[in-house]
Amino acid sequence: MIIVGNGNLVTLGADRRVISGGAVAVEDGLIVEVGATRDLQAKHKGADLLDAAGAVIMPGLINIHAHGYGAFARGLAIPGEPPRTFPQILQSLWWKLDRALTLEDVYVSASLGFVDSLKNGTTTIFDHHASPNAIAGSLDEEARAAGEVGLRACLCYEVSDRDGPEPAAAGIEENVRFIRSLVGRGLAGRAGGARRPGLLAGCMGLHASLTLSDDTLGRAVEEAGKLGVGCHLHVAEGPEDGADSVARYGKSVVKRLADLGVLGPRSIAAHCVHVDQDDIDVLARTRTVVAHNAQSNMSNAVGVAPALAMVHSGVRVGLGTDGFTTDMFEAATSTNIVHKLAGRDPSVGWEEGQRMTLGTNAEVATEFFGGRLGALAPGYGADLIIVDYDPYTPLGEDNFWGHMLFGMRGGQVRHAVVDGRVVMRDRRVLGLDEARLRARARELSEKVWERFAGM
């Protein structure tokens, strides 16, 4: 047993409390007790103490849409004229970068993304992966990276027809193979069942409507159905996705996907920027999870997703980063302000952003990994972070969100515990040699950039 104590304990969850001098007792991957540090130490003599030294102890953050494979894009120059549209960004950067990746690149870039995520306080990540010239086994490489870094990961391979029929079929096969292997390893995070959440989960990854034929989508949905999983894909991110769907299929992206059985309570639709009220009603009715990625949408200049309208219409909207950042504190702050600017109304977005970041993300993680995640309470998975934040104004149950948005950032996260195991201590990730990983990444990224330049 370990006790994480001597901190400002922020429980979140249904029974929100802030306990000064608080502690959690952890055993077999689960939180068994929450209370005053001295009480828990008196009761559980001999338990190891992870001393928060007055810092904030809170649930680890959850990111429901990320791309570990994008790590080598950092500092990469795009040749030629700067892209002016979202499809140009895809064609001149992402679809060339992903084709340049080998299996080792996949492992190293995913490791870097996971390390940065953990250091910024994320303990559960939903990754969406593409490497068309290294498909088979790519999800195993990502799973190995997640295991070494020590965070929970829901993985999928991005099926697309953009590189031809063989990679599309291989992508479906990679998802199926990986998800089956989870069942074999007893790690599949299925809802219900085990009290201890799984460390790995999987779903059927899909790129987006504009690069997927009805035939490919039909096959992917059929396989996902057999495995009891949903799909994770980009939906109406730029205006072109919708225009393509209307031109070729005579309906909106959301309606096309709903008709083909892609949507549902186990599916994650990232972005949904260009959706109308009819689409929003379909997303609500199918209980599809929408991943809102405010900063990425700003950077790609695709527009501001109607995330608040979706929340008000009953859509389950959670928060992702789309690989733009690995800091969910930063993502939450951007989400809080972008809707105020877009609506010219400073009164909006506060509650909705909180609900996405701390509420819906926890519910989604719980559904995908099993057990319970996202709060510090008995029976919950023991995923928590210790954040060096010493508030200079009162901190309580009702104003934690304000402290989180304006006082806390990923760089203040000092220790992290996942599944009851200390995976980061004093900002050192314990499961791998970070300096060696970075050195190897510099060698590999140079070669990736050379291949990229030759495309």
Ligand SMILES: [Zn+2]
């Ligand atoms: Zn994405």
